[in-house]
Amino acid sequence: xxxxxxxxxxxxxxxxxxxxxxxxxxxxxxxxxxxxxxxxxxxxxxxxxxxxxxxxxxxxxxxxxxxxxxxxxxxxxxxxxxxxxxxxxxxxxxxxxxxxxxxxxxxxxxxxxxxxxxxxxxxxxxxxxxxxxxxxxxxxxxxxxxxxxxxxxxxxxxxxxxxxxxxxxxxxxxxxxxxxxxxxxxxxxxxxxxxxxxxxxxxxxxxxxxxxxxxxxxxxxxxxxxxxxxxxxxxxxxxxxxxxxxxxxxxxxxxxxxxxxxxxxxxxxxxxxxxxxxxxxxxxxxxxxxxxxxxxxxxxxxxxxxxxxxxxxxxxxxxxxxxxxxxxxxxxxxxxxxxxxxxxxxxxxxxxxxxxxxxxxxxxxxxxxxxxxxxxxxxxxxxxxxxxxxxxxxxxxxxxxxxxxxxxxxxxxxxxxxxxxxxxxxxxxxxxxxxxxxxxxxxxxx
Numbered sequence: 001x002x003x004x005x006x007x008x009x010x011x012x013x014x015x016x017x018x019x020x021x022x023x024x025x026x027x028x029x030x031x032x033x034x035x036x037x038x039x040x041x042x043x044x045x046x047x048x049x050x051x052x053x054x055x056x057x058x059x060x061x062x063x064x065x066x067x068x069x070x071x072x073x074x075x076x077x078x079x080x081x082x083x084x085x086x087x088x089x090x091x092x093x094x095x096x097x098x099x100x101x102x103x104x105x106x107x108x109x110x111x112x113x114x115x116x117x118x119x120x121x122x123x124x125x126x127x128x129x130x131x132x133x134x135x136x137x138x139x140x141x142x143x144x145x146x147x148x149x150x151x152x153x154x155x156x157x158x159x160x161x162x163x164x165x166x167x168x169x170x171x172x173x174x175x176x177x178x179x180x181x182x183x184x185x186x187x188x189x190x191x192x193x194x195x196x197x198x199x200x201x202x203x204x205x206x207x208x209x210x211x212x213x214x215x216x217x218x219x220x221x222x223x224x225x226x227x228x229x230x231x232x233x234x235x236x237x238x239x240x241x242x243x244x245x246x247x248x249x250x251x252x253x254x255x256x257x258x259x260x261x262x263x264x265x266x267x268x269x270x271x272x273x274x275x276x277x278x279x280x281x282x283x284x285x286x287x288x289x290x291x292x293x294x295x296x297x298x299x300x301x302x303x304x305x306x307x308x309x310x311x312x313x314x315x316x317x318x319x320x321x322x323x324x325x326x327x328x329x330x331x332x333x334x335x336x337x338x339x340x341x342x343x344x345x346x347x348x349x350x351x352x353x354x355x356x357x358x359x360x361x362x363x364x365x366x367x368x369x370x371x372x373x374x375x376x377x378x379x380x381x382x383x384x385x386x387x388x389x390x391x392x393x394x395x396x397x398x399x400x401x402x403x404x405x406x407x408x409x410x411x412x413x414x415x416x417x418x419x420x421x422x423x424x425x426x427x428x429x430x431x432x433x434x435x436x437x438x439x440x441x442x443x444x445x446x
Contacts (some may be wrong), residue, residue, distance in 0.1 A: 008315035019159035021291030023166035030149030048128035050276035063144035069243025077306020093148035101144030108137030135196030139203035174200035245385035300381030327370035357415035365421035372429030382441035
């Protein structure tokens, strides 16, 4: 079975990005469903699920960062036609992420009490956010190690299994969450605790399914991913060299996202509830971009591995056209049907009315996101992860300063705080564009 070498065509972009998009849609449905369930439990659980959910994804992002570094290296090896290097890189990623998942579980399960004690003012919101994270953290034990499989699938451009995994996770979470949260089928209503338990179960079920397929299905078994699983110092050192800047970059990004909600909580519980509703829909608008950014990352690395750096520019133009076109249509539909869309997430009329302006702002932000995330992913995919970190750091500093001034000093309306998203993505895209244009990434070895 030859290792796949990609072509910079619209068809190839769609083949890689579309399954990831579908998987992201399933995950987004899961998040929106959780938000909708919590909105019907109460305003405090809704606010708590916002902070708890973002904190959980800060933890997951640590694992994702290592997997992105592994994905860049595996994509480069795939472009070079080096199957042994591809297998060895996967094994080091699996070992590293297994240890990382265990560490993150302990941080989430035992450390969240201390963190939220000093960062959340409202006692009810704080207690419920802790409960959510404590239960959901069990999912990290298997979810994080299996991120290595996801990196492998993207690296060889076989992304359909990612869709199946996400759909399974979504279905299991919605069904079990409905039963546990509201006490259906004779069970006791558990509220936000039920949401955390359901999400953890969903992650275990979907991860075990993917592990079984990759281990025993002929197409993937031919790579012998788990054959003579052993550590390889030089490979893991190289992977960490690529991954560490990505880890720092994503930690900054998710940390700023968590800080965003913590600072909005200072404006009030109602403002936090509004922001959680807006966040749920914002994630829907972002969903297609995740697929295209993954394609930009993997395909850029693959083309460089083939020695075809001159084709990267044309590739990024094609991916950006796809990304902006789809997001623009989604943003327009969202603006036209604002009340109906927000009504899916919450049934509180006051929240829907008060969330409108913030919602319009994130619709505008999503268009700049569609360009900027693709360009930044290409910077990382080229192996220039340190440059991507610098770009992220500068933008996060400006982003956090803007939010802090709005929430703490000026006490602005919540929609003014959401303008930070437009500021963030416009600056991000500009900096990534000028770096790619410089051509410095062409000489980076991975």
